[in-house]
Amino acid sequence: MTAANPVPDKPALEGLEAAWGTRWQQDGTFEFDRDGAIAAGRDAIYSIDTPPPTASGSLHIGHVFSYTHTDIAARFQRMRGKRVFYPMGWDDNGLPTERRVQNYYGVRCDPSLPYEPDFVPPFEGGDNKSSKAADQKPISRRNFIELCERLTVEDEKQFEALWRTLGLSVDWSQTYRTIGREALQTSQLAFIRNVARGEAYQALAPTLWDITFRTAVAQAELEDRDQPSAYHRVGFHGADGPVFIETTRPELLPACVALVAHPDDERYQPLFGTTVRTPVFGVEVPVVAHHLAQPDKGTGIAMICTFGDITDVTWWRELDLPNRAIIGFDGRIQTEPPAAIESHEGREAYAQLAGKTVFSAKQAVVELLRASGDLVGDPKPIQHPVKFFEKGDKPLEIVSTRQWYVKNGARDEKLRERLIELGRGLDWHPDFMRVRYENWVNGLTGDWLISRQRFFGVPIPVWYPLDGVGNPLFDQPILPSEDSLPVDPSSDPAPGFAESQRGQAGGFVGEHDVMDTWMTSSLTPQLAGGWVDDPELFQTVYPFDLRPQGQDIIRTWLFSTMLRSQLEHGVAPWTNAAISGFIVDPDRKKMSKSKGNVVTPADILERHGSDAVRYWAASSRLGTDASFDPQNPTQIKIGRRLAIKLLNAAKFIHGFDAPESLDLDQVTAPLDRSMLQQLADVVADATTALEGYDHARALETAETFFWTFCDDYLELVKERAYGEHDAAQVSAVVALRTALSAFLRLFAPVLPFASEEAWSWSETGSVHLAAWPQPAEVAAADWDDTRSVLTVVGRALTGIRGAKTAAKASQRTPVDSAVIGAPADELAAIESAAADLASVGRIAELRFVPADTLEVTDILLAQTLSEEER
Numbered sequence: 001m002t003a004a005n006p007v008p009d010k011p012a013l014e015g016l017e018a019a020w021g022t023r024w025q026q027d028g029t030f031e032f033d034r035d036g037a038i039a040a041g042r043d044a045i046y047s048i049d050t051p052p053p054t055a056s057g058s059l060h061i062g063h064v065f066s067y068t069h070t071d072i073a074a075r076f077q078r079m080r081g082k083r084v085f086y087p088m089g090w091d092d093n094g095l096p097t098e099r100r101v102q103n104y105y106g107v108r109c110d111p112s113l114p115y116e117p118d119f120v121p122p123f124e125g126g127d128n129k130s131s132k133a134a135d136q137k138p139i140s141r142r143n144f145i146e147l148c149e150r151l152t153v154e155d156e157k158q159f160e161a162l163w164r165t166l167g168l169s170v171d172w173s174q175t176y177r178t179i180g181r182e183a184l185q186t187s188q189l190a191f192i193r194n195v196a197r198g199e200a201y202q203a204l205a206p207t208l209w210d211i212t213f214r215t216a217v218a219q220a221e222l223e224d225r226d227q228p229s230a231y232h233r234v235g236f237h238g239a240d241g242p243v244f245i246e247t248t249r250p251e252l253l254p255a256c257v258a259l260v261a262h263p264d265d266e267r268y269q270p271l272f273g274t275t276v277r278t279p280v281f282g283v284e285v286p287v288v289a290h291h292l293a294q295p296d297k298g299t300g301i302a303m304i305c306t307f308g309d310i311t312d313v314t315w316w317r318e319l320d321l322p323n324r325a326i327i328g329f330d331g332r333i334q335t336e337p338p339a340a341i342e343s344h345e346g347r348e349a350y351a352q353l354a355g356k357t358v359f360s361a362k363q364a365v366v367e368l369l370r371a372s373g374d375l376v377g378d379p380k381p382i383q384h385p386v387k388f389f390e391k392g393d394k395p396l397e398i399v400s401t402r403q404w405y406v407k408n409g410a411r412d413e414k415l416r417e418r419l420i421e422l423g424r425g426l427d428w429h430p431d432f433m434r435v436r437y438e439n440w441v442n443g444l445t446g447d448w449l450i451s452r453q454r455f456f457g458v459p460i461p462v463w464y465p466l467d468g469v470g471n472p473l474f475d476q477p478i479l480p481s482e483d484s485l486p487v488d489p490s491s492d493p494a495p496g497f498a499e500s501q502r503g504q505a506g507g508f509v510g511e512h513d514v515m516d517t518w519m520t521s522s523l524t525p526q527l528a529g530g531w532v533d534d535p536e537l538f539q540t541v542y543p544f545d546l547r548p549q550g551q552d553i554i555r556t557w558l559f560s561t562m563l564r565s566q567l568e569h570g571v572a573p574w575t576n577a578a579i580s581g582f583i584v585d586p587d588r589k590k591m592s593k594s595k596g597n598v599v600t601p602a603d604i605l606e607r608h609g610s611d612a613v614r615y616w617a618a619s620s621r622l623g624t625d626a627s628f629d630p631q632n633p634t635q636i637k638i639g640r641r642l643a644i645k646l647l648n649a650a651k652f653i654h655g656f657d658a659p660e661s662l663d664l665d666q667v668t669a670p671l672d673r674s675m676l677q678q679l680a681d682v683v684a685d686a687t688t689a690l691e692g693y694d695h696a697r698a699l700e701t702a703e704t705f706f707w708t709f710c711d712d713y714l715e716l717v718k719e720r721a722y723g724e725h726d727a728a729q730v731s732a733v734v735a736l737r738t739a740l741s742a743f744l745r746l747f748a749p750v751l752p753f754a755s756e757e758a759w760s761w762s763e764t765g766s767v768h769l770a771a772w773p774q775p776a777e778v779a780a781a782d783w784d785d786t787r788s789v790l791t792v793v794g795r796a797l798t799g800i801r802g803a804k805t806a807a808k809a810s811q812r813t814p815v816d817s818a819v820i821g822a823p824a825d826e827l828a829a830i831e832s833a834a835a836d837l838a839s840v841g842r843i844a845e846l847r848f849v850p851a852d853t854l855e856v857t858d859i860l861l862a863q864t865l866s867e868e869e870r
Contacts, residue, residue, distance in 0.1 A: 004760060004761060004762055004763060004764055005757075005760040005761055006761070007650075007651055007654050007761045008651075011644075011647035011648060011650070011651050011757070011758075012644075012647075013609045013611065013612075013640065013643055013644060013647070013753070013754060014609070016609075016611075016753035016754065016756075016757055017164075017165050017167065017605075017609070017610050017753055020752075020753050020756050020757070021164045021165070021167070024169075024766070024768075025164075025172075027766070029169075029766050029768060029769065030078075030084075030086070030169040030170065030171050030768070031171050031173065032083065032084065032085050032086070032171045032173075032174055033083060034537055036083065037083040037085070037540060037541075038536060038537065038540050040083060041540075042540060044081075044082065044083050045082065045083050045084075045085060045540060045541055045545075046074075046077040046078075046082035046083070046084045046085065046545050046546075047084075047085040047529070047541035047542070047544040047545050047546070048070060048073070048074060048084070048085065048086045048087075048544065048545065048546045048548065049524055049525050049528065049544045049546065049547045049548075049561075049573065049574055050070060050086065050087055050088055050089065050170070050524075050528070050548070051066075051067075051070075051089075051524075051548065051549050051550075051557070052088070052089030052090055052091040052176075052178060052521070052524060053090070053091060053159060054091045054092075054096070059159060059162055059600065059601060060583075060600055060601065061583055061600070061601050061604065061628055062550075062582070062583040063601070064166060064601045064604075064605075064613060064617060065580065065583055065617045065620070065626060066548065066549075066550060066580035066617075067163070067166070067168060068166065068613075068614050068617035068618060069548060069578065069580055069617065069618070069622065069695060070546070070548040070578070071166075071167065071168045071169055071170075071614075071749070072618060072690075072695045072749040072750060073546060073548070073578065073690075073693065073695070073749075074086045074169050075169055075748060075749035075752065075768055076690045076749050076772065077545075078169070078768060078769070079745065079748065079749075079768065079769075079770060079771060079772040080771075080772050081771065081772075084169075085171075085174070085528075085529075085541045085544075086169060086170050086171055086174070087170070087171060087174035087175060087176065087528040088160075088163070088168075088170045088172065088174070088175050089175065089176045089177065089178065089524060089527065089528060090152070090156050090159070090175070090176070090177045090178065091178045091517070091521060092148070092149070092152045092156075092177050092178055092179045092180075092456075093148075093178055093179040093456045093457045093458070093514075093517055093520065095213055095215075095391060095454065096391075097148050097151070097152060097456050098144075098148070098454060098455060098456045100151065101144065101147050101148050101151055101456070102136055104124065104125065104151060105121035105122065105123065105124060105147050105151075106121060106122040106123050106135070106136055106137060107121055107122065107136050107137050107138070107139050107143075107144065107147065108136040108137070108138055108139070108144075109138070109139065109140075109141055109144040109455035109456075110138035110139065110140070111140070111141045111455065111490035111510075111512045112490070112512075113138060113139060113140040114140055114491065115140045115142040115143060115491045116139070116140065116143055119139060119143045119146075121137070121147060122137050140490070140491055141455050141459070141488060141490045141491065142488055142490075142491050144455050144456065145179065145455070145456055148179070148456045149177075149179065149180075156177075160172065162601065162602060162605075165605055165610055166601075166605065166610050166613070166614070167610050167611075167614065167752045167753060169752070169768065174528070176527045176528055178517070178520045178521060178527070179456065179457070179458070179520075181486060182527065182532065182533060183458065183520055183523075183527055184458055184459075184485070184486035185485045185486045185532055186520075186523055186526050186527055186531060186532050187458040187515060187519060187520045187523060188458065188459075188461040188480075188485045188486050188487065189482055189485055189532060190523055190526070190564060190568060191460065191461065191515065191519070192461060192479050192480065192482065192485075193568065194406055194567060195477075195479060196479075197567070199406055199407050199567050200404060200405065200406045200407075200450070201404070201405055201407075202402060202403065202404045202405070202451075202474065202477070203402070203403065203405060204400060204401070204402045205400065205401075205403065206306070206307045206313045206316070206323075206325075206398050206399070206400055207398065207399055207400070207401045207403055207449065208222070208310075208387065208389075208396045208397075208398055208449075209329065209396060209397050209398065209399045209401070210389040210392045210394070210396055211329070211330060211331030211394060211397060212392055212393065212394050213389065213391070213392060213453075213454075214329060214330075214453055215452050215453040215454055216401060216403055216449055216451060216452060216453065217389045217392075217396060217449075218448060218449045218450070218516055218518075219444070219445065219446060219448075219449070221389055221390050221391075221556075222387050222388070222389070222390065222396075223387075223388055223390045224385035224386065224387060224388070225385065225386055225388050226383050226384065226385055226386075227383070227384065227385075227386040227395065228381065228382075228383055229248040229381075229382050229383070229384055229386075230248065230379035230380055230381050230382060231246045231247070231248060231298065231379060231380045231382060232246065232247055232248070232250045232366065232369070232375060232379050233245075233246050233299075233375070233376040233377055234246075234247060234250060234253075234279060234369060234374055234375060234376070235279060235374045235376060236259060236276040236277065236278060236279060236285075236303075237276060237277040237278075237279065238271070238274070238276045238277075239274065242374075243259065243271065243276050243287075243301065244299050244301075244376065245259065245298065245299055245301055245302055245303050246298035246299055247298075247302070247303060248382070248384065249305065249308045249362070250362060250365045250366055250369065251333070251353070251358055251361040251362040251364075251365045252303075252305035252308050252326070253278055253279065253280060253281060253303075253305075253365055254278075254281050254283075254324070254326050254337060254338060254341060254346075254350055254353065255305040255306050255307075255308075255324045255325060255326045255327075255338065256278050256281075256283065256285055256303045256304065256305050256324075257285055257304050257305065257306055257316070257321045257322050257323075257324055258285050258286050258287070258288050258303070258304040258315070258319065258321055259271075259276060259285060259286075259287045259288070259301055259302065259303055259304070260287075260288050260289070260290050260292075260293045260301065260302055260303075260304050260315055260319075261287070261289060261293050261295070261300060261301040261302075262289065262290070262291065262293040262294070262295050262300070263289035263290070263291065264295075265293070265295045265300055265301075267295075267300060267301075268287065268289075268300065268301050271287040272287055272288065272289050273286075273287070274286070274287055275287065279369060279372055279374035280345075280346065280349050280365070280368045280369060280372055280374065281341050281343075281346040281349060281350065282341070282342075282343045282345065282346045283338075283340045283341055283342075283346065285303075287301075288304075288315075288319055290315055290318070290319060292311060292314065292315065304316065304319075304321060305324075306321075306322075306323050306324050306325045306398075306400075307325065307398035307399075308398070309387070309398070310387070310398075310445070312398070313398060314445070322340070323400060324338035324340055325398075325399060325400050326338065326353075327358065327397045327398075327399055328399065329399060329401075331357060331358060331394070331397055332355055332356060332357055332358075333353045333354055333355060333356050333358075333361045334354070335354045335355060336354075337350035337351075337354075349368055352364050352368070353365065358397070366379070402474060403449055403450075403451045403513075404449075404450050404451040404460060404513070405446075405447040405448060405449055405450060406447060406448045406450050406519075406563075406567075407447050407448075408444060408447050408448040408563055409441060409444060409563070410444035410445055410446050410447055411446075411447060415566075416441060416442070416444070418566060419441050419559075419562060419563065419566060420438055420441055420442070422562055422566060422571075422572040423437045423438060423441070423562065423572075425572055426572060426574070426575065426576065426577050427575060427576045427577070428576075428577050428579070429576065429577065429578045429579065429622050429623070429692070429693040429694075430579070430621070430622055430623040432623070433551060433554065433577070433579040433623055436551065436554050436555075437554050437555075437558060437559065440554065440555040440559055441559065448516075448560070448563070449516070450515055450516045450518075450519050451513040451514075451515070451516070452513060452514050452515065452516050452517075453512075453513055454513075454514050455514065456514075457514030457515055457516075457517060457520075458486075458514055458515045458519065458520050459486075459487070459488045459489055459490065459511070459514055459515075460489070460511045460513050460514060460515055461479060461480050461485065461486075461487050461489065461511075462477045462478065462479060462489060462510075462511040463477070463478040463489050463494035463495075463497075463508045463509065463510050463511065464476065464477060464478065464508065464509050464511070465478065465494075465507075465508055466503075466504065466505055466506060466507050466508060466509060467505070467506075468505055468506060469505055470503075470504070470505040472509050477511075478494045478495060478496075478508065480495060481495065488510075489510030489511045489512075490510045490511075490512055491510075492510075493508070494508040494510070518556055518557065518560045519560075521557055521560070521561075522557070522560035522561045522563065522564045523561075523564055524561065525542055525543070525544050525561065525565070525573045525574070526538070526542075526568075528541075529541045529542050529544070542569075542573070543565075543571055543572060543573050543574055543575060544573060544574040544575075545574065545575055545576060546574060546575075546576045546577075546578060547561070547573070547574040547576070547577045547578070548577075548578040548579075548580070549577070549578075549579060549580070550579070550580055550582075551579050551580065551581065551582070551623065552582070554579065558577065561573050576693065578622050578693050579622055579623050580622060580623070581620065581621075581622070581623050581624045581625040581626060582625045582626075583625070583626055583627075583628050584625050584626070584627050584628070585627070585628065585629070586627060586628075586629045588625075588627065601613070604630065604633070604636070608633065608636045608637070608639075608640055609640055609643065609753075610752075610753060611639065611640070611643040611750075611751040611752070611753050611754050612636045612637070612639035612640035612643060613636055613639070614639070614750055614751065614752070615635070615636070615638070615639025615640075615642060615643070615699070615750055615751065616628075616633065616635040616636045616639055618695050618696060618699050618749075618750045619635055619639075619696055619699060619700075620696055621694060621695075621696040621697070622693060622694075622695075639751075642703060642706075642747075642751070643751050643753075643754040644754075645706075645707075645710060646706075646743070646744070646747060646751065646754050646755070646758060647754055647757065647758055649709075649710055649714065649740070649743075650740055650744070650758035650761065651758075651761075652714070652718075653714075653736045653737065653740050654761055654762065656721040656722065656732075656733045656736065657725060657729075657733065658733045658734070658737055659730055659733070659734065662734050662737055662738065663734070664676075664734070664738070664777075664779070664780045665780075666727075666730050666731060666734040667731050667734050667735050667738070667780075668727060668728075668731045669720075669728060669731040669732065669735075669832075669833075670786045670789045670829070670832040670833065671713075671716065671717065671789050671790060671793060671832065671833040671836060672717070672731050672732055672734075672735035673735075673779070673783050673784075673786045673789075674786040674787055674788070674789035674790040674791075674793075674829075675709065675713045675735060675739065675790045676735055676738060676739065676778050676779040677779045677783065677785070677786060677787045678705060678787055678790060678791075679705065679709075679739055679742055679743075679778050679779070680775035680776075680778040680779035681775070681787070682701055682702055682705045682746070683742060683746065683773045683774065683775050683778055684775045685697075685698075685701045686698040686701050686702050686746055687772065689701065690749075695749070695750070698746075699750055702743070702746040702747060706743055706747075708790075708794065709739060709743070712790065712793075712794040712797060713739075713790060713794075714736075715797070715840050716793065716794075716797060716833065716836040716837065716840050717732040717735075717736070717836055718840075719836070719839035719840065720732045720835070720836055720839065721733050721736060728835075737762075738777075738778060739778075740758075741773070742773040742777075742778050744758055744759050744767055745767060745770055745771075745772060745773045746773060748767045748768055748770075752768065755767050756768065786829075786832075788826075788829055789829040789832060789833065792822070792826045792829040792830055792854070793829060793830055793833045793836070793837065795854055796820055796822075796830050796837060796854060796856070797837065797840065797841070799820070799854065799855060799856035800815075800818065800837070800840075800841040800843070800856050800859070801841075802856070803818070803856045803859040804841075804859070804861075807859070807861060809861055812842070813842065813861055813862065814842040814843075814844065814861070814862035815841060815842055815843040815844065815859055815860065815861055815862060816844050816845065816860045816861070816862050816863075817843070817844060817845040817846070817847070817858070817859075817860045818841070818843050818845075818846055818847070818856060818857075818858065818859040818860070819846075819847045819848070819849055819856070819857045819858040819859075820837075820846065820847070820848050820849075820854070820855075820856055820857075821848070821849045821850065821851025821853075821854070821855050821857060822848070822850075822851055822853070822854040822855075823850070823851070823852065823853070823854070824850060826854055827848055827850060830848065830854075831848055834846055834848075844862075
């Protein structure tokens with residue numbers, strides 16, 4: 001901005017987003033000066049690890065809520081003189097994008113196929129409904145990823161447009177994608193270093209498996225959902241008679257490897273060390289003791305199967321039991337029975353289950369148990385929590401697979417203690433969110449499963465040699481050199497091999513799995529800061545100052561980022577963590593896509609204006625849930641009223657003749673000094689609040705006094721400000737201009753458009769690059785303490801207004817005389833503003849008398865009224 005804008009005849013909020021968004025872009029208002037920042041040094045930088053929204057989805061009002069909180073911090077720090085590094089990323093890879101691309105282009109990914117440089121998809125513009133895989137054209141992973149990138153780019157443009165409308169002060173030249181070349185290179189580099197240090201490893205182990213998406217699921221991606229089920233009372237054959245268990249999963253009887261009871265349970269102590277025989281399938285299994293068995297659940301003794309739930313996995317591992325898994329990757333019972341089922345009858349019974357879904361197999365086993373007489377009574381219906389993949393719609397199964405893991409402290413006490421230590425070194429806002437982090441770290445039961453059976457993700461950069469007969473040697477992985485990254489093992493040959501040796505005996509095979517999306521998202525500081533491409537910048541911005549995020553992903557994004565930073569750099573990745581609450585609907589239910597109560601923000605922003613929506617977001621403290629009713633958005637309407645009042649107050653103040661230069665020495669009236677001294681206290685309190693990431697308190701403090709300023713002070717001094725150009729008039733106008741400048745800067749982080757508009761009427765630069773107000777520039781330190789004057793005079797003004805109302809007279813009605821009584825100290829304050837009180841109250845004669853409390857008495861209305869006054 002090079003020149004001040006004229007004050008409009010009718011200030012309005014409409015159109016400010018487009019006008020100022022364009023101006024900020026043209027002027028580079030929020031650009032991060034890389035070279036200047038590096039030269040200035042780390043202490044001059046404020047860096048933000050901004051959450052990258054998922055580009056394949058859609059933004060909702062919760063995004064507006066939390067991203068506004070971050071933007072307030074960015075704008076505040078910028079006005080405090082910091083060089084703000086505020087990038088934006090796009091989280092592109094993920095299952096939703098894969099499904100959309102399959103249907104939109106009519107393709108499916110087959111990683112075994114070679115890349116086609118000039119590939120053209122069968123069609124574009126599918127209806128996004130599910131289609132059969134058989135009808136989709138198989139293409140290489142690289143081709144598939146290119147189509148994913150092509151389709152997500154339009155979403156990113158729409159997201160950016162909405163963020164600009166909201167007024168995020170992001171540097172749009174500092175963006176990254178979680179599936180771009182830089183992301184691939186960074187993620188793969190960190191991974192192969194994890195492998196080199198022994199932090200990443202592969203293992204054949206029980207894995208939580210989603211049969212719909214055909215992928216492994218990590219602990220952080222789980223959620224419990226109450227599901228109907230039933231307890232089946234089943235008798236195992238013991239030497240001294242039946243041993244009864246109760247199970248919700250009778251279909252896993254062929255996978256039973258033991259019975260377990262608590263070591264202190266006297267009922268079953270005689271059975272420990274003995275065996276029993278499974279009903280129907282006739283397999284001898286041991287009776288064992290373990291402290292996780294629950295004496296008060298069911299019969300107190302349970303069957304251990306491979307694998308019914310996570311507890312089965314724990315028992316299997318800690319008791320060193322055999323693996324007789326029977327569920328395949330498709331969720332159906334495998335064709336071949338476990339080797340332990342040796343009897344003809346048992347194998348015939350198993351044949352009746354082979355190939356069935358879990359549901360059908362359960363029905364078949366129940367009928368077999370009824371026929372054998374081993375099912376006692378009818379099943380008892382229950383509701384119980386069942387593990388689901390957070391994006392899935394069918395219960396998870398546990399299958400044995402070869403997967404990649406990263407050590408996360410679950411089995412490494414030293415690492416776990418270090419992660420707790422790093423968490424305690426962070427400044428959490430609010431502080432109680434730290435407990436959620438610690439509870440997660442302390443509750444980890446296994447290392448981080450990071451491999452996924454998906455396509456649109458970062459390929460795990462590993463190949464495996466094939467022996468002389470073509471079998472993969474998984475214990476001899478081949479890793480790329482760091483300078484060759486990024487690679488895709490499904491289309492790039494292994495180092496030292498030719499592509500013609502792929503799949504051939506003595507050759508190689510590429511890893512088909514990709515990394516969990518959190519393996520890339522956990523590196524957002526490295527991606528945004530240029531760890532690989534711009535190490536000089538990375539050293540300048542890292543560790544970042546702020547990680548803003550939602551409370552529901554402390555266990556995933558925050559924890560995984562902390563882990564990767566510790567493994568690679570040995571430090572916490574940020575110094576502050578700002579955790580936003582949830583958005584809830586009018587019934588106090590969390591808004592989510594699964595519940596169908598999500599509100600998209602575009603219409604809200606268009607109807608009410610961005611400043612109003614930002615005000616609603618800023619009114620809630622970090623970590624606190626906020627209610628949102630799209631039918632009656634009360635808080636948004638209050639914010640719009642505040643933004644309009646700010647414009648109108650600014651226009652009003654600019655209507656007074658002001659001296660060429662403004663100096664606090666020109667402010668001489670006690671009332672004017674009182675207002676500025678109170679405003680200086682507001683500035684101090686708001687500053688302290690924002691330094692502590694309490695934007696809601698800062699807004700409340702500034703807003704409360706702003707309304708006092710408008711309702712009382714402006715009314716009291718306007719006649720004087722309109723008057724002759726004398727010392728009293730100059731005092732009022734300088735105080736008004738000083739206050740306006742401070743208010744515009746106080747509100748700038750929350751109401752960026754209205755503040756910028758009003759600022760431009762007298763200033764030539766952006767308010768967002770102006771210095772944050774300081775108490776000393778608002779009120780002189782050598783003034784006598786006159787803070788109470790405005791408060792007391794305001795009460796007197798209220799009394800005058802009340803007296804007129806009681807007399808059923810208009811506030812415009814002239815008053816021949818009035819008496820104000822008050823205690824001595826208050827009386828002196830009121831007398832110092834007598835002329836202003838008389839002017840605003842239209843009082844010809846104003847007298848003062850001592851009294852115990854402040855009151856307006858003996859008010860005598862003028863007898864002759866004009867037509868307007870009537």
